[in-house]
């Protein structure tokens with residue numbers, strides 16, 4: 001029975017049997033709401049909260065529900081936010097239930113608050129189902145700010161800083177050679193997605209645990225995907241009644257129907273994560289574990305101050321945060337290539353002049369290939385796959401530019417979508433134009449390095465996997481453009497299928513194009529390139545074995 005149905009049945013029965021008691025309880029509920037509702041205590045220091053849309057009591061003005069649930073015609077949340085930013089300015093506010101929500105629509109506003117005041121803007125909004133019940137507040141992405149988060153973040157940094165990330169390039173190169181060969185041998189374009197997925201999963205499993213993955217049927221992949229699916233589903237705000245009514249947690253535990261599923265999954269996740277961590281520990285003690293986030297975490301566990309269980313959960317972060325995001329960006333890249341064939345041709349001309357036909361492109365070619373590098377960056381900007389970032393939460397009262405009051409506990413959203421559409425920073429923002437980032441390191445107004453990479457988030461929470469992500473994207477994109485033309489699929493009659501809509505994106509926190517009907521056409525027929533792709537792929541399959549020891 002759903003949350004709503006259960007509450008409705010309970011209320012009906014209650015009213016039927018005891019109307020007086022019902023009135024008393026209702027009185028208490030209204031008083032509780034009044035006392036706990038920030039709206040009655042907002043404007044302080046004589047300052048108002050940032051402007052925003054009018055709203056009525058207890059009505060959630062902005063739906064977070066996924067587009068599928070909300071109905072395809074309903075604009076996605078990030079577009080609603082962008083529209084509100086246009087009306088009310090770069091910083092707006094409204095209430096969701098009794099929680100103030102502040103939306104930052106410009107890189108400047110996000111930098112001012114999330115970067116410069118990181119010591120108070122780096123927490124996460126409370127999430128009872130995904131954060132507390134499913135994860136015991138041990139999963140990094142949703143973890144509240146505090147000592148445990150700082151410890152977790154040190155582990156992430158140790159395993160994914162620039163230097164550590166460079167250490168994974170060798171595997172990324174080999175895996176992308178295997179991918180290229182698999183794509184070459186795959187004549188059914190519907191199966192491309194599975195090859196790309198195996199690549200992305202293998203990279204994050206190696207980063208996390210020093211284990212690569214040969215097949216999507218690997219039991220570790222199946223279990224991780226189940227964990228991930230549950231986490232993603234429970235993270236969508238607004239769908240569980242306990243999130244709006246945390247008072248339900250005060251019911252006797254046996255009456256908290258919503259606990260059962262997350263707790264059952266948590267038991268399975270704990271077994272999986274502990275098992276993975278112990279296997280790295282065993283390999284480490286035999287001197288057989290390649291460097292990964294896990295080896296770094298275990299070698300200095302005492303320094304990081306995390307228990308075994310906390311460490312095990314921390315190590316699950318690369319998988320949870322790194323697979324869907326990388327695949328979504330690659331989908332955006334294929335979408336861009338279908339719509340902008342002239343960009344593809346220009347990149348291929350650059351690759352041909354630097355690399356030629358006799359070898360595959362390598363990481364070392366990057367500095368000689370500015371246009372391809374610009375394609376990677378433009379792909380991340382053109383359709384940001386985390387269009388409203390991951391919401392932050394502020395842990396102390398604050399004031400923005402002496403103008404607006406931001407109450408403690410506000411959810412703070414960096415609306416990356418609005419930022420990517422800023423015409424001043426990105427003229428003709430809807431167009432895919434790698435040229436825009438050829439000569440600069442980001443929007444001219446940016447003052448910090450993180451703001452030129454705004455699609456990776458802000459401040460102390462900025463994506464720790466950003467170097468790994470960019471390396472994966474670069475090596476896959478450059479090798480695909482070296483070997484193939486990305487073209488539209490054809491129907492049974494040999495005619496190209498309709499061009500996909502560039503704005504038809506689906507998902508929740510991470511979005512991706514609904515459908516990209518692309519086909520990889522060999523660029524260099526009649527040459528020895530096919531032989532090279534196959535030979536390099538097979539050699540790579542041999543070489544990766546040494547990574548497993």
Ligand code: HEM
Nearest residue numbers: 141317318321322325326386390456457458461463465469
């Ligand atoms: C290509 C695509 C990727 C994009 C666009 C992306 C973007 C983001 C964003 C926007 C955040 C939230 C930042 C904030 O709160 O302000 C984030 C967090 C995170 N990302 Fe990524 N990411 C990508 C790939 C990866 C990869 C490949 C990994 C790991 C190997 C990774 C690991 C993480 C982790 C662990 C967090 C949580 C950080 C925290 O809250 O402490 N990401 N990412």
